[in-house]
Amino acid sequence: MATQLDGQERPRTFRIELVQPPSPKKTFADRLKDIGVIGIVGALLAALFGTVFQYSRWLVEQQLARNADDFKIATHTFNTLAADLAKAQTLQETLFFTYDSATSPANPQQLKFLRKRGADIYPLYEEQRLALRQKMDSLLFDVQRHLDWASDPKSRDFTAATGGSRDPLSYGKLKRADFDCLSKRSMPHFPDEKLLGVEKFDSFDVDWRSIKHHLIVYNYCFRQIHDQIEAVRVWAGLSGDADMQAAALDIEKLKQKLDNNVQRLNGISMLGLIQVERVRELNTPPGVLNFLRLAVTGSS
Numbered sequence: 001m002a003t004q005l006d007g008q009e010r011p012r013t014f015r016i017e018l019v020q021p022p023s024p025k026k027t028f029a030d031r032l033k034d035i036g037v038i039g040i041v042g043a044l045l046a047a048l049f050g051t052v053f054q055y056s057r058w059l060v061e062q063q064l065a066r067n068a069d070d071f072k073i074a075t076h077t078f079n080t081l082a083a084d085l086a087k088a089q090t091l092q093e094t095l096f097f098t099y100d101s102a103t104s105p106a107n108p109q110q111l112k113f114l115r116k117r118g119a120d121i122y123p124l125y126e127e128q129r130l131a132l133r134q135k136m137d138s139l140l141f142d143v144q145r146h147l148d149w150a151s152d153p154k155s156r157d158f159t160a161a162t163g164g165s166r167d168p169l170s171y172g173k174l175k176r177a178d179f180d181c182l183s184k185r186s187m188p189h190f191p192d193e194k195l196l197g198v199e200k201f202d203s204f205d206v207d208w209r210s211i212k213h214h215l216i217v218y219n220y221c222f223r224q225i226h227d228q229i230e231a232v233r234v235w236a237g238l239s240g241d242a243d244m245q246a247a248a249l250d251i252e253k254l255k256q257k258l259d260n261n262v263q264r265l266n267g268i269s270m271l272g273l274i275q276v277e278r279v280r281e282l283n284t285p286p287g288v289l290n291f292l293r294l295a296v297t298g299s300s
Contacts, residue, residue: 067283070150074279077146078272081139085218085265088132091125092225093258099232100251115239122236129226136219143272144212151278155210169213173204174220181221181257188214188267196271211271218264225257 105111
């Protein structure tokens with residue numbers, strides 16, 4: 001039987017309250033355990049970071065040491081090259097112009113002096129010429145590795161990627177092409193470095209941005225002059241009469257070729273100095289922030 005509710009009565013509301021029991025208070029021993037775990041984790045992280053940092057710092061120090069060696073070797077390579085070429089060039093010029101003066105001496109006493117001077121210079125010239133020819137391949141390798149590549153890592157990577165097939169210039173190429181040492185195209189366009197570029201010939205290219213190419217051209221023209229002053233060498237070696245040998249020489253052309261080689265030598269010196277400076281700039285020790293980055297990442 002249904003029960004009638006009085007209109008004045010309302011249904012009661014039931015509320016269920018969930019009361020969590022209070023967490024037990026951590027004892028002093030529990031807190032020590034938490035601190036111990038955090039300490040162990042922190043110590044492990046610190047040890048790991050310290051190990052990585054020390055190893056990365058060692059790598060950076062090794063790189064800086066290699067950089068210092070690169071600059072030292074580049075400087076030594078340039079100094080050796082400049083000294084060897086300058087000595088050979090000076091002796092060749094001195095021998096030739098001594099002969100040229102002997103073709104029209106002012107008096108017999110001067111002729112006697114010039115003959116003796118030529119006889120004294122000739123063995124020195126031959127000694128230096130032979131030494132230069134003997135070490136030319138080594139010089140070409142050294143300047144390419146320690147100057148061309150060291151001053152421009154991209155050229156080293158490019159040569160490695162192509163196996164050297166894009167750099168065919170050699171003494172033999174110049175000789176087969178009968179390279180003209182009197183031509184303006186055979187000269188580097190200094191003093192403006194921005195004008196240095198690639199000079200294209202029929203069967204080869206000369207890259208005036210490469211000190212190796214400078215050296216190949218210089219060596220070819222130096223040897224060509226040597227072949228063409230045979231009369232001078234005979235005169236100096238035998239102390240004969242210079243005027244009798246002069247008919248076999250084109251004195252003015254030889255003077256121009258000698259002058260051109262002096263300019264080529266100046267070009268080698270200027271480009272060599274530029275490349276040594278580039279090596280120094282590339283190997284400059286990093287600043288504080290960059291050093292920290294290198295030490296953390298271990299990369300350059």
